[in-house]
Amino acid sequence: DAMVIQNPRYQVTQFGKPVTLSCSQTLNHNVMYWYQQKSSQAPKLLFHYYDKDFNNEADTPDNFQSRRPNTSFCFLDIRSPGLGDAAMYLCATGHPYNEQFFGPGTRLTVL
Amino acid sequence: AQSVTQLGSHVSVSEGALVLLRCNYSSSVPPYLFWYVQYPNQGLQLLLKYTSAATLVKGINGFEAEFKKSETSFHLTKPSAHMSDAAEYFCAVKREYGNKLVFGAGTILRVKS
Numbered sequence: 033d034a035m036v037i038q039n040p041r042y043q044v045t046q047f048g049k050p051v052t053l054s055c056s057q058t059l060n061h062n063v064m065y066w067y068q069q070k071s072s073q074a075p076k077l078l079f080h081y082y083d084k085d086f087n088n089e090a091d092t093p094d095n096f097q098s099r100r101p102n103t104s105f106c107f108l109d110i111r112s113p114g115l116g117d118a119a120m121y122l123c124a125t126g127h128p129y130n131e132q133f134f135g136p137g138t139r140l141t142v143l
Numbered sequence: 144a145q146s147v148t149q150l151g152s153h154v155s156v157s158e159g160a161l162v163l164l165r166c167n168y169s170s171s172v173p174p175y176l177f178w179y180v181q182y183p184n185q186g187l188q189l190l191l192k193y194t195s196a197a198t199l200v201k202g203i204n205g206f207e208a209e210f211k212k213s214e215t216s217f218h219l220t221k222p223s224a225h226m227s228d229a230a231e232y233f234c235a236v237k238r239e240y241g242n243k244l245v246f247g248a249g250t251i252l253r254v255k256s
Contacts, residue, residue: 074246134186
């Protein structure tokens, strides 16, 4: 089945230790998104790629970076995680002007 | 700019009762509207979407929503709640420019037996 896959589902890291979250898709969509979702809140868009074009949200901290080496994969790098970065991270894909398809998410814990 | 307001952060219904989750939107152009459902520790799953075709949209799991331009609303309904419907529901509108969604704050649905 075509889908959006996120690995790992649960990630524990230490304060200040870099961490990378991974997303892959078999849907062949142009656009890939990364969202941060904290408890009882709506997802907050961090950035997205339209093909190879990177689009950062104005309020996304510099601590968050992303890479998209090919159509299928996209990575979220957190360079120095703080306690406030503990959250669910959601990857989504889509074609322009259509709905977004979400992966199952990665729950990040920062100790 | 597009925005979405979901009235009621928590809604509680009895099993078998009508589910009504409210969503009002603000948009300067004909909107693309979506309802998503999120179960605990899961991603968001698309329930249904409105893209300027039929105003009554049927989705998965027995849900439907009606687009009412005069009321700028896109409320989600289900005739008979099931225990498995307990989840958080998000209404979203596509931004006028670009490929982004604007989400409402979400409504947590509780189903009582």
